[in-house]
Amino acid sequence: EADIYQTPRYLVIGTGKKITLECSQTMGHDKMYWYQQDPGMELHLIHYSYGVNSTEKGDLSSESTVSRIRTEHFPLTLESARPSHTSQYLCASSPRELADTDTQYFGPGTRLTVL
Amino acid sequence: GDSVTQMEGPVTLSEEAFLTINCTYTATGYPSLFWYVQYPGEGLQLLLKATKADDKGSNKGFEATYRKETTSFHLEKGSVQVSDSAVYFCALSDRAGGFKTIFGAGTRLFVKA
DSSP, X not given: OOOEEEXXXXXXXXXXXXXXXXEEESSOXXXXXXXXXXXXXXXXXXXXXXXXXXXXXXXXXXXXXXXXXXXXXXOEEESSOOGGGOEEEEEXXXXXXXXXXXXXXXXXXXXXXXX | OOEEEEOOSOEEEETTXXXXXXXXXXXXXXXXXXEEEEOTTSOEEEEEEEXXXXXXXXXXXXXXXXXXXXXXXXXXXXXXXXXXXXXEEEEEEOGGGTTOEEEOOOEXXXXXX
């Protein structure tokens, strides 16, 4: 059973607000990811990290930023939210061990609505 | 680059019907192949995986066989239940791509009682 947590689960905010979506995992995984999931269900990688102090942008351009100061924590921040940021955000992690490094463990997601 | 193509949904079946969701892939290396499932209001979870040609992954009555000759990894279940209603994602991960996961677009399955 994967132990990866996201808070809040649901968030409704006004345009222009700064928000941080939290993601934590207790499995000691080195690699962590953020995906944006559109209403059609397709997943888009927006950020990833292969370890502490390592962050990279994903395939989909995003106005969000991430940080990785601790192994277990990978928060995503939007400095000024807009209605176009309305989406489901999924966090995932995967271990370093070669036998399982290609498997991703997902959190429950944060559904963000920007009015 | 690597890619995954899966059949469009939604797929609607009656309980106890046979399920097939088609998935094909393109990859430069020798990827691992996955099926993930997403139940309503939840994140994705691994359903099954196969790491080399002719491997069969299986879990909860679902099966998929890694077919290198047809570059396919079709998901099957002999008798679906209402509780199988979910979105199913085919995916691949390749060492050549740094183990980044490429997901298909997802197929929504509805099972009617």
